[in-house]
Amino acid sequence: MPDPHLQTLLSLTAADALGAATEFKTPEAIRARYGETFTDYQPGSVFGFAPGEGTDDSQMTVATLLGYGRGGGLESVLAALRAWLEAGPPDVGGLTRAALRSGTLDGGVRAWAESGFQSAGNGGLMRIAAVWVAGFTGEVLARESATVTALTHADPRCVSASVFLTAFLEALHAEQPYRNAAEAALRVMDGLDARRVLLDAGILGLTTRAAHDTFRERERQARAQVRARVRAGLEGHVTSQSGFVLDTLEAAVAHAGAASWLACVEPAVLRGDDSDTVACVVGAMAGARGLEVPAHLLPPLCLGHSWPGWEREWPCTEHFPAVVAAARDRD
Ligand SMILES: [Mg+2]
Secondary structure: OOOHHHHHHHHHHHHHHHHHHHOOOOOHHHHHHHHOOOOOOOOOOOOOOOOOEEEEHHHHHHHHHHHHOOOOHHHHHHHHHHHHHOOOOOEEEEEEEEHHHHHOOHHHHHHHHHOOOOOOEOHHHHHOOOHOOOOOOOOHHHHHHHHHOOOOOOOHHHHHHHHHHHHHHHHHOOOOOHHHHHHHHHHHHHHHHHHHHHHOOOOOOHHHHHHHHHHHHHHHHHHHEEEEEHHHHHHOOOOOOOHHHHHHHHHHHOOOOOOOHHHHHHHHHHHHOOOHHHHHHHHHHHHOOOOOOOOOHHOOOOOOOOOOOOOOOOHHHHHHHHHHHHHOOOO
């Protein structure tokens, strides 16, 4: 019986690497260059990723796992994300860079405040499957999902989207039908006092009072927006594959209920825009469902960056097992 956490990590990385070639392209340009189907890694990444290389999404997922594997919880995850950034990756999201600059747990909150409380990109959602892969379950999973997201993305829409996603992965793994799993995950999101969790973790605090008040004012509406977008996704609706967290979540939910791994991932890749991130989130969902990654996509799979704890030329199939095992044995 294959390890579901390891399979999910391979699945999200393979999906991210497939989407790397089509990121920022239009569906028309993608069809003109690659044709109507997209079943293997291709050149053409705007960031220079080679075919088969995972982008920042899967790199930061692995960095998070490396952080857990070193013990020390949230501080250790933050240090691991900073080590990834300091090694100069080809692609880093704007809010992620600003958030990790300070090296303090409230860096994400401060970056959100600097954006005028506007930034709500998908940079937290894209890497949060790491928390489920690390073996957290239930209420602890929901709390960990909120805090690890807020290290870079503290808007309540970002935090709620992540809490939904990790609960969804847990429910999908428990083999609930897709729609039931989504509704169960929405109940987990609604039941979490995310503001209290961020306060207890030292992410929100006295020095970030305005952020705290803004979070409190907007959290109820944020949950309602996530609920509406998840339900739209369940009906197959895709507003856009933009980098806005709610667009990414809706698109991923719309794609990831299909019958096979490729039927889930391929539409995300062919639609372009932030296709690697949408595909990565779809890959996490498909992996948790137990859908098998096509065998030809596994041997060439690598990550497109070297940083302390990871080398760019390492095959994921060889090195992921130890990363997952160390994260799971964190205590
Ligand atoms: Mg990316």
